Amino acid sequence: MAIGKLYIGRKVREIREANRATQGQFAERIGISTSYLNQIENNQRPVSAAVLLALAEKFQIDIADLSSGEGDRLLSALSEALSDPLFETYSPSLQELKLVVQNAPGLAHALITAHQAYRRNGEQLASFDDRLGQTTGLAEPTPYEEVRDFFHFVDNYIHALDLAAERLAARIGLGEGENHTLLLQHLEREHGIEVVRGDPADEHMRRFDPVTRRLSINPYAPAPSRDFQLALQIAQLQETALFDAVIAEASFRTDEAAEICRIGLHNYFAGALILPYQPFLKAAREARHDIELLATRFGASLEQVCHRLSTLQRPGAKGIPIFFARIDRAGNITKRHSAAKLQFARFGAACPLWNVHQAFEMPGRIIRQLAETPDGVRYLCLATQITKGGARFGTPRPRYAIALGCEISYADSFVYADDLDLTNRAAYDPIGISCRICERVRCPSRAVPPLKRKLVIRHDQRGTLPYEITD
Incomplete structure (x- = not known):
């Protein structure tokens, strides 16, 4: 797939200023004229391949960091x-x-x-x-919306926390043995916490008493969920200064937003602890992103694996740019993150033509779809249903569909693309982001008219929709 022209003047200027160089000094180091550099920094000209290579060589810059994010x-x-x-x-x-x-x-x-x-x-x-x-x-904004946007615009990757979790995972030995036992031993040895079997009648998955130093875990929760709760307890007890620093830098409007963010950061640390960055990235590449195989290898759930794959955005060691979302039966997106060009709508439900909705009809299966958005970008989309909740009869068991995917140029890195005809244009389903902003004028699955488009109402004829949209 052809790479478009890159206008990255602000990033180039930031690199130059970080190195305390004048335009003349910086231009000389990367082998271009001062006037050309000035035009680049003001986005009057795109950067050439030679300039990108010079930036990477002279200033140890990851080219992928310049062209995405x-x-x-x-x-x-x-x-x-x-x-x-x-x-x-x-x-x-x-x-x-x-x-x-x-x-x-x-x-x-x-x-x-x-x-x-x-x-x-x-x-x-x-x-x-x-x-x-x-x-x-x-x-x-509501505190929840403010925190959601915070994670969205930091690419759902917190470098300091990720590094700290990876170091701790290596010290404990996670990913190389029985995670559950290792987590229990760490909680007892480092924090003096006794993990006990929780009351089966208690709906809570985890309860911690700081006085008795007893941590109760629901015995009927799935094994990956139990391990995650142990890792979450470790997160609450360690790296407090790092959590405080991230929250302080975010400058939330209210204390409520700050505490909601703290929960998100604890969850982030727990996920990074169970699925440490470098071992997980290496395993994902070796398994060609087989999510079921990765879940088995790391003792994690499919949702944990898919979410973690979308956060592999470490500078200098990035994974495949992946989008991830969790959708309820009403089409509401309850979790979302995209390191790919595909960005989820901030308002409204997901496109009805997206295969994620079919996951509810075929539980237990990983559904594949080749899709194309109105901007012409093509994707490999995967979807499957997951079930939450307890094991007892009568316990609520909410069902969600999780979606994972990448641009088609990365599809060879996924085992799910092996028998698909990626070159057949007719194999791609036309999908959008949200009906309210979708540019497709003849979509029979449209829920609402698009904004900023004129509608034509014809009383003498009727198509699939009760109106026509002007091109």
Whole structure:
């Protein structure tokens, strides 16, 4: 697949300033003229392959870090915000949006935040919210939304925590033996905690009494869930200073958001402890991303494996750019992360043509799909159903579908692509991101009309939809 022109002026400028070099000094080191460097930094010219190689050689820069990352996520979020009818008189081109994201990411974030506030106020007004008479700011995001966006824009990768978890995993010996026993021994030896069998009637998966130093674990929880809870307890007891530093740097608006983020960071550390970065990355490559094989090897669940695959974004040692999502039966995306170009909609449900919805109809199977988004990018998509909840009769057992995938250029790294005809254009299903921003005008599965498109109503004829969308 052809690589588009790279306009990465802001990143080049950051590299130069980090090395405390003038434009003349920096240009000389990478073998170009000062005027060319000035044009690159102002995004007037793309970087050439020679410049990319010079940056990698002279400054130990990972080329993959320059061409991907927050830009795709920020571009998707900004494009979705500007598709609102509020901006119906303004339709920026893709190039304009890219220039804003590349040159003024702070401005893009501010505009997205303002649009979110506008939507929240509109929703509250439409529902006659009783709080309209209060003096508190209605436009502020909920703590959950604020934390969700924090993880989204850091690429769901926290470098300091990941390194700390990997070091601890190596010290304990996780991934090389019986994880459950090793976790129990570490809790007892390092923290004086006794792990006991929990009350089967207790709906909680984990209870910790800091006075008696007893940790109760639900005996009916699946083995991967029990191990994760042990790792989560370790996370709560170790690296507190690191958690505090990450939360302080995020500058959340409320203490509630900070504590919600702390839960997310504890979960992140636990996942990185059970699936340590380098051993897991090596195993994923060897197994060609066979998620069932990886789950068996590391004693993890399919959801834990898929989520971890999407976080392998360590500078200099990145994994395949993967998207991951968890969807409930109503189509709500309850977890999401994408290191690929595919970005999930911030509002609304997932595209009905996406194979993830079929997972509920075929439990126990990994469903494959070749798909193409309106921008022409093609993907290998995988989906399967998982079940949560306890083992006793009458216990609620919520079901979810998890989705995993990559751009088709990386499909050879997946065992699931071996017998698929990746070159057959007809094999790709047309999918979108969300109906409200999807550009496809003749989709029979459309749930709502697209924003910023005119509708034509014809009373003398009727197609699949009760309206037509102008191109």
